[in-house]
Amino acid sequence: MTNLADPLSLPCGAVLPNRLAKSAMSERLAGPDRAPTEALARLYGAWAAGGAGLLITGNVMVDPAHLGERGNVAAEDDRHAEAWRAWAEASRGSPTWVQINHPGRQAPRRLDPAPVAPSAVGLPGTFGAFAVPRALTEGEVEGVVRRFATTARVVKDAGFAGVQVHAAHGYLVSQFLSPRTNLRTDRWGGDLAGRARFLLEVVRAIRAEVGPAYPVGVKLNTADFQKGAFSEDDAIEVAAMLEAERIDLLELSGGTYERAAMFAEPVRASTAAREAFFLDQAERVRKRVRTPLMLTGGFRTREGMAAALAGGAVDVVGLARPLAVEPDLCRRLLDGTADRALTVELATGIPQIDAMLTGSWYQVQMDRIADGRGADPGVWRISALTWYLRDLFLGGGHGR
Numbered sequence: 001m002t003n004l005a006d007p008l009s010l011p012c013g014a015v016l017p018n019r020l021a022k023s024a025m026s027e028r029l030a031g032p033d034r035a036p037t038e039a040l041a042r043l044y045g046a047w048a049a050g051g052a053g054l055l056i057t058g059n060v061m062v063d064p065a066h067l068g069e070r071g072n073v074a075a076e077d078d079r080h081a082e083a084w085r086a087w088a089e090a091s092r093g094s095p096t097w098v099q100i101n102h103p104g105r106q107a108p109r110r111l112d113p114a115p116v117a118p119s120a121v122g123l124p125g126t127f128g129a130f131a132v133p134r135a136l137t138e139g140e141v142e143g144v145v146r147r148f149a150t151t152a153r154v155v156k157d158a159g160f161a162g163v164q165v166h167a168a169h170g171y172l173v174s175q176f177l178s179p180r181t182n183l184r185t186d187r188w189g190g191d192l193a194g195r196a197r198f199l200l201e202v203v204r205a206i207r208a209e210v211g212p213a214y215p216v217g218v219k220l221n222t223a224d225f226q227k228g229a230f231s232e233d234d235a236i237e238v239a240a241m242l243e244a245e246r247i248d249l250l251e252l253s254g255g256t257y258e259r260a261a262m263f264a265e266p267v268r269a270s271t272a273a274r275e276a277f278f279l280d281q282a283e284r285v286r287k288r289v290r291t292p293l294m295l296t297g298g299f300r301t302r303e304g305m306a307a308a309l310a311g312g313a314v315d316v317v318g319l320a321r322p323l324a325v326e327p328d329l330c331r332r333l334l335d336g337t338a339d340r341a342l343t344v345e346l347a348t349g350i351p352q353i354d355a356m357l358t359g360s361w362y363q364v365q366m367d368r369i370a371d372g373r374g375a376d377p378g379v380w381r382i383s384a385l386t387w388y389l390r391d392l393f394l395g396g397g398h399g400r
């Protein structure tokens, strides 16, 4: 039976020291030149001392012209190699993988007035905060594939231990996967094989750049949870395609900006009892593939984490929000001095507000750790939300 403290050997040969991973949280701590900053390095210093067997960074963009959030790090060449090395150095206490991403249509208009996507399908219900994207040409799609590979090389050269492709949560790769947002009739669209081509080409281009012994992971939705979008059956097929590419770790999540299931899925009784939002789907994926699986979303107790590992479907437990409040939680779960994460209840019951509130409140916590004040569960919800809305519509609300 697998325990939290057991190491995990990955297909590429790398070994994770235990089964607890920090999942990606966008830190928004880049400088104006999109380079990693000292604040970002300080935040990772805190997490690297926190006992996780794997740290996955917040999303780093492959193209500085297309940002998902103000303060995103972006890397398209070696111009900030020094700052990248300092960030990797600060993270060295735990194996750290950099998540790489392109927002596609999920890019606020203030940051990206001319977003690109598989097809010109806008994001509904955002009161004009997001511009309708333009469809990428075939040549441009190939260019974006190359960008993912280049960013992966920058990550490896900096000294990070691995990369993760963000193929979840409705960003560009996920837009290619979904028939709601990918209406293309060329080889990058159509049936699932066509819609998955972009992800597979990205993985192949990265592997060619970093070599066979370097960890390459993918974060994938178990479903988008919308009618006619990327489905549970699609996710199982894509998992099998990724297994054939010998990826090292498949992280399972769910949801998009239209339906923020990653933060809280309306729980069925069976799901509530088992804590993790997407455990049922992970079990279905496990029946199909042997690729190491990481499951993220909802884990809060040592008992729930241990049960998921013991069940055999999950190889790595992903934790995001709890580690923004308690950066050393993994160490305490492992040494027995903590049984559960601190519970923070932010929900208002209005899904759109809850997604914004969740994003902003936890971002404030990461900011506090980064500038040495430490996390504070007492931070007011309204001040976090006001900051978020000012940043989205007026810009610069954060001073970075």
Ligand SMILES: Cc1cc2nc3c(=O)[nH]c(=O)nc-3n(C[C@H](O)[C@H](O)[C@H](O)COP(=O)(O)O)c2cc1C
Pocket (backbone or CB within 6 Å): 023, 024, 025, 026, 057, 058, 059, 099, 166, 168, 169, 219, 253, 262, 263, 296, 297, 298, 299, 318, 319, 320, 321, 322, 358, 359, 360, 362, 363
């Ligand atoms: C502030 C914040 C930023 C996030 N940024 C990212 C991101 O950059 N990439 C990503 O894949 N997921 C991101 N997530 C989602 C988390 O990785 C995770 O899937 C989600 O929070 C559910 O896990 P949890 O219940 O342990 O928090 C973010 C979550 C939060 C709260």
